Amino acid sequence: MTEGPTITTIAQRAGVSIASVSRVLNGLPTRPETERRVLQAAGELGYVPNSVARSLKSRRSNQVGFAIADIGNPAYLAMIREIQPLLKAAGYRLVLHSTGSDIAEEIEVLRGLGERYADGLIMVPLRMTEEHLKMFHAARAPIVIIGAAPDGAPVDNVRTDSRTGVRLALAHLHALGRRRIGFLNGPPDTVPGAARAAGWAEASRALGLPAGPELTEVGDFYRADGAAAAGRLLDRVPDLDALVCANDLIALGALDVLRRRGRRVPDDVAVTGMDDTDLATLAWPALTSVSLGSAERGRAAAGLLLDRLAGDGQGPRVVTVEPRLVVRGSTAGQETP
Amino acid sequence: MTEGPTITTIAQRAGVSIASVSRVLNGLPTRPETERRVLQAAGELGYVPNSVARSLKSRRSNQVGFAIADIGNPAYLAMIREIQPLLKAAGYRLVLHSTGSDIAEEIEVLRGLGERYADGLIMVPLRMTEEHLKMFHAARAPIVIIGAAPDGAPVDNVRTDSRTGVRLALAHLHALGRRRIGFLNGPPDTVPGAARAAGWAEASRALGLPAGPELTEVGDFYRADGAAAAGRLLDRVPDLDALVCANDLIALGALDVLRRRGRRVPDDVAVTGMDDTDLATLAWPALTSVSLGSAERGRAAAGLLLDRLAGDGQGPRVVTVEPRLVVRGSTAGQETP
DNA sequence: CTCCACTCCGTAAACGTTTACCGATGCTTT
DNA sequence: AAAGCATCGGTAAACGTTTACGGAGTGGAG
Numbered sequence: 259m260t261e262g263p264t265i266t267t268i269a270q271r272a273g274v275s276i277a278s279v280s281r282v283l284n285g286l287p288t289r290p291e292t293e294r295r296v297l298q299a300a301g302e303l304g305y306v307p308n309s310v311a312r313s314l315k316s317r318r319s320n321q322v323g324f325a326i327a328d329i330g331n332p333a334y335l336a337m338i339r340e341i342q343p344l345l346k347a348a349g350y351r352l353v354l355h356s357t358g359s360d361i362a363e364e365i366e367v368l369r370g371l372g373e374r375y376a377d378g379l380i381m382v383p384l385r386m387t388e389e390h391l392k393m394f395h396a397a398r399a400p401i402v403i404i405g406a407a408p409d410g411a412p413v414d415n416v417r418t419d420s421r422t423g424v425r426l427a428l429a430h431l432h433a434l435g436r437r438r439i440g441f442l443n444g445p446p447d448t449v450p451g452a453a454r455a456a457g458w459a460e461a462s463r464a465l466g467l468p469a470g471p472e473l474t475e476v477g478d479f480y481r482a483d484g485a486a487a488a489g490r491l492l493d494r495v496p497d498l499d500a501l502v503c504a505n506d507l508i509a510l511g512a513l514d515v516l517r518r519r520g521r522r523v524p525d526d527v528a529v530t531g532m533d534d535t536d537l538a539t540l541a542w543p544a545l546t547s548v549s550l551g552s553a554e555r556g557r558a559a560a561g562l563l564l565d566r567l568a569g570d571g572q573g574p575r576v577v578t579v580e581p582r583l584v585v586r587g588s589t590a591g592q593e594t595p
Numbered sequence: 596m597t598e599g600p601t602i603t604t605i606a607q608r609a610g611v612s613i614a615s616v617s618r619v620l621n622g623l624p625t626r627p628e629t630e631r632r633v634l635q636a637a638g639e640l641g642y643v644p645n646s647v648a649r650s651l652k653s654r655r656s657n658q659v660g661f662a663i664a665d666i667g668n669p670a671y672l673a674m675i676r677e678i679q680p681l682l683k684a685a686g687y688r689l690v691l692h693s694t695g696s697d698i699a700e701e702i703e704v705l706r707g708l709g710e711r712y713a714d715g716l717i718m719v720p721l722r723m724t725e726e727h728l729k730m731f732h733a734a735r736a737p738i739v740i741i742g743a744a745p746d747g748a749p750v751d752n753v754r755t756d757s758r759t760g761v762r763l764a765l766a767h768l769h770a771l772g773r774r775r776i777g778f779l780n781g782p783p784d785t786v787p788g789a790a791r792a793a794g795w796a797e798a799s800r801a802l803g804l805p806a807g808p809e810l811t812e813v814g815d816f817y818r819a820d821g822a823a824a825a826g827r828l829l830d831r832v833p834d835l836d837a838l839v840c841a842n843d844l845i846a847l848g849a850l851d852v853l854r855r856r857g858r859r860v861p862d863d864v865a866v867t868g869m870d871d872t873d874l875a876t877l878a879w880p881a882l883t884s885v886s887l888g889s890a891e892r893g894r895a896a897a898g899l900l901l902d903r904l905a906g907d908g909q910g911p912r913v914v915t916v917e918p919r920l921v922v923r924g925s926t927a928g929q930e931t932p
Numbered sequence: 933c934t935c936c937a938c939t940c941c942g943t944a945a946a947c948g949t950t951t952a953c954c955g956a957t958g959c960t961t962t
Numbered sequence: 963a964a965a966g967c968a969t970c971g972g973t974a975a976a977c978g979t980t981t982a983c984g985g986a987g988t989g990g991a992g
Contacts, residue, residue, distance in 0.1 A: 262709065262711075262735050264947095264948055264949085265948070265949070266948080274971075274972085275971065275972045275973075276948090276949085276950095276972090277950085277951075277971065277972060277973080277974095278970085278971055278972075280949070280950060280951080281950095281951090281970095281971080284950080287969085287970085288970075288971085289969085289970060289971085292970080292971075304709075304733060306706065306709030306710055307710060307948085307949080308710060308711050308947090308948055308949070309710035309711060309712045310647060310650045310651045310656060310711055310712065310947090310948080310949090311651055311947070311948030311949040311950090311977090312948080312949055312950080313647045313949090313977095314645075314647045314648055314651050314947090314948080314949070314976095314977050314978065314979090315948080315949045315950050315951090315976075315977050316949085316950075316977085317977075319647060321690070321712075329666075329672060329675055329676060329679070330672060330676055330873075335666060335667065335672070338666055338691075338693075339666060339667055339693075342666070342691065342693050343693070351690050351692075351712065352690065352691050352692075353658070353688050353689065353690055353691075354675075354679065354689045354690075354691045355688075355689075356675075356676075356679050356680075369643065372599065372641075372643030373643055373644060373645065373646035374599075374645050374646060374647055375646045375647065375658075375688065396641060398599050510877060536667075537874075537877060540847060540874060540877050540878060541877060541879070542854075542878070542879030601977095601978055601979085602978070602979070603978080611941075611942085612941065612942045612943075613942090613978090613979085613980095614941065614942060614943080614944095614980085614981075615940085615941055615942075617979070617980060617981080618940095618941085618980095618981090621980080623981095624939085624940085625940075625941085626939080626940060626941085629940080629941080644978085644979080645977090645978050645979070647977085647978080647979090648947090648977070648978030648979040648980090649978080649979055649980080650947095650979090651946095651947050651948065651949090651977090651978080651979070652946075652947050652978080652979045652980050652981090653947085653979085653980075654947075
């Protein structure tokens, strides 16, 4: 663990100046003899350039931050799997921030951008506060928000329309003849929770279905919360014939409860999830789910950010990904292999 | 996006030297009046220290790398979920490397350490080559390997004994009266694949079970490969009454195929997975799986690395996590809620 | 009143790069 | 043969911090 060689070490060994070393290593034109000696010295010393010093000089860290609430959520996972290779290919490292659903931590990540450890940031915020907006304006590096960013915020934005997503699910169940449809939502004070609640109200009205609060239960976006919420809802409304769930994890929790209570899926109760994660095909029966294009959104976000980093100076851009219903056994009654 | 304030900007505005600014910001003793002026100037300017410059001076990046084959694998995910908060609490950022199962990329990550962008690295290598060893010796930052590191390698090591893991699964199935037990392994040239193959041979012999190659099929560690391997094995040995799978993803693929072919699980064929990931409880029937303590190994690895970073100068340490069989419906025939 | 000790803070060097700006060398051109 | 011109590479400054060192000012002791 001795201190490593620097360009100064190389310069001494090769008998040239550090400027020449730098030039050779960066491929700038140099006399062959000089080049040879530098490369030989560098090779013998096992030289590796110090990225910190390089960053200080170049003002680029070659890192990009990615901030999400919880890596455990497979919807985010799908995004990372797209984003990481794209960034790597463009020469950027990925710094992962898992903030929990804590606003303070999200803000902290945004403030951290000021430390210049990253050249840009992709964030999937759960909530959107004044504080967020202030930080967006103050940020000195490009930011891409996956989810709804307020109009006028100086950030690129990849969004999807989960209201439409809820509508797709509801229309599908309605077409299958279901009429007592419950709704398991996430926290309504989060951006996705609010959008889904709005979509639910809107679509219910359009289809002439009841949309009273007695058909809705709320919990966090996790499986255990979904199970608990499903339990409460079934207790209150025992004759439900379908459940729309605000994400796949909630839906899986609901499936657990339904199975435990002996309700057949989809015969007695049809279930839809949202996000169309890998888990949907793992469940039994396989889960009908509204795809919000997680992978596609991840790709789009990486693309927007890389454009910015390449010097694209346009105003904020918005990419919208359309929701798409993926029908599987939990509503359609036959297995999709 | 103007250039941000530096300590020089603050020094000018506060009418002091940059040394004083630095001292105030680092909490070194200063006259109250000076401190006040510096803090006020810093506040007004919205100063955020430049972490790159700080790193250059301090020779610490406050980053730690984590390198895995694929974030999609929930066993790795469980590790990240433990590692990330521990690192964050200790003031380190997490740089995520997803290498695929490509050795060259793993080596590249190790070489990258020389760039000093990270103060340490946690790696879960799939294979272990001469090249790896060389890089371990050349590395100028502490490395923790999750998985089997060769004796004598200058790295800390968190390991588990997946041979024993396979034995646990096999003994369990044997105790349930199964005698025609197949084995779906991952690539035998990977470290875990080799260990599991050895465990299989060993335990079969000990239990007096046949362990010929006709009972083994090999594929990659993914669900689709598991399904394909299960298909081939069932074609060749139709009267199997149990399947030991080298990880949960393979087992889930096997479950798909068994269901498609109308074999009841566990009645006709019992199935065990390995890693005891979240997916095990999602499958139906829930998957009996050998826990290799992914979360625990993640915690241990983070702990070892943080010790090193705190200046612990001992020789290489090894932490071993014991495998543990978690019995669920795919072998025991009754649901575990 | 002088000297000493102490406190506070400014100057400058250092971390390891990149790069602007010459100066030296040797070749071409007239 | 002198002037001009490339070409090559060395010197030094800069990126934004931290910190060793020493100077200036203050207060107390003799």
